[in-house]
Amino acid sequence: MARHSDKNTFFIVSGDQGRIASLTETLGKNFANSSVFHACDWFDVKYKVDNVRPRMIFIDEFLPRGSGMEILAKILKEKNNAESHIVIMSYAADPSLYPQEVQKGRVQFLREPDSEEAIIACVSKVIAPKQTASSKSSKASDFKLIHLTKGDVLFKEGEDTRVVYIVKNGILRAYADSREGSRVDLGDINSGEFVGEMGHFNHEPRSATVEALTDVELIEIPMSSLDNVIFSKPSWAKALVKTLAQRLKKANKALAS
Template sequence: MLVDEYLPKGSGFDVVTKVLKERNNNDISIIIMSYVSDHDAFTKEVASGRVQFLNEPDRESALVECVSKIVSPHKVETQVQYQIKQLEPGAILFAEGEKTELTYIVKKGSLRAYCASPEGDKITLGEIVAGEFVGEMGHFNHEPRSATVEAITDVELIAIPNSAVDNVIFTRPSWAKALVKTLSTRLKKANKALAG
C-alpha cells in the first residue's frame, strides 16, 4: 500500500494507523511518501519493515528500494548491516570526490576532515571524534564526498552501507541520537565561522 502523508482531506498517517489497527490487514505492507520520516509514529512497524518511508518519491531508485524490501523481506533482514573498520594514524578513510557508499560512526580515536584549495593546499574543516558520525552527508544528499577524512590517531569505526543507514539508525536509538548530536555540533561550528 502506498500512502501520501498529505492527503486532500486529512493525514496519511491517520489512514496508516487505521490500516495497522485492523487485524485482517496484518499482511499489508505500507510505504509512506513523506519528505521527513516520522519513525516515532510507527516505531515497531518501521523496525519490522512493515512500514517504510519514501523520502524521495521523485527518485526512481528510492521507490525500487522500498518495494524490494517488501517483496524480499527475508533477504533484507539477513544482510549484514554494518562492520567494524580500523585505521592507523595517517590512513585515509575516504577522499574528496569519491563515490559515497558508506556512512561511519567513530567508536575510538579522532580524524581530520579537509578539502583541497584551488592551489592544492589542505584546508582543515574540522576534527571528528568518538561518538560522531562521518560521511553522513553523502547518504543524505547522494553526492560524492565533499572532503577527505584522515585518521589522526588509531581509529575504530562502525561502517554502515548507505542502503542500510535508515534501518540501522531507526532501530538503534543511541545511534540516532549520535547522528542528531553530530549534525547539531557541525551546524553550530558553521554558524560561528559565518559570524566571524
C-alpha cells in the same frame, strides 16, 4: 472505501511499464501484505485513489499526458488523501518545492527510482520492511568493523558516497582542497560521531577528505541501511543528531568569524 490498517497499499503513477513492474516486484518482495495499483493520468488516479486510499503513492515527475508535479499538487489539496505518503520519482528532485510536506515526512523525493536499495530506504521511513530470520542476520552482517592507523585516509573528496561510518575509538580530521590548491582543515571527528553522513541527505559525492590522526576503529554502515539503523538503534540515532548539531555549530561559528 477505508484502508485496512494491516494492509500496505501502494499506488504507482507512471507511464513506464518497466518501472511499474520493477517497483511492484521490489515492494512485494520487501514489504508484507502489499497490494499495488497503478495509473498514468489524473482521471484514473482520482478514481482509484478515492477507492483504494493507498498508504503510499509513487509519482513519476514526467508522465505521458501531463506532469507528475501537477498530480502531486492535486492530491495534496484533497483532505481525503491526508493519510497517504507521496514519493516523487525524479533524477533531478527539488525538495524545496514542498518544504513543509518534506519536513513532516509526508512527501519524499526519490532520486534513484530504479534502485532497489533506494526504494527500500524510502519506503522504510513509513513502513517497516519484512522481518525474517535471514533478513535480520543479513542486516547484522552489513556492518563492518574498520581499523585505520595514523595517517590512513578513510575516504577522499569527490568519491562516491555508498557507506557511512560511526567512530568507536580514535580521532580523524576532515579537510578540503581550496581553489588555490591549499588544504583547508574542516575540523576533527571524535569517538561517538558519524563520518560521511551528509551523503545520506544530499546524495552527492564526498565533500571532504577524512584522515586518521590516531589509530581509529569505526563501524561501516551501508547508506541504504542507515534509515533502518536509526529506527532500530536509538543510541546511534542520538549520535547522528549530536553529529549534525556539532556540524551546524561549527558552520555557524565559521560564518560569524
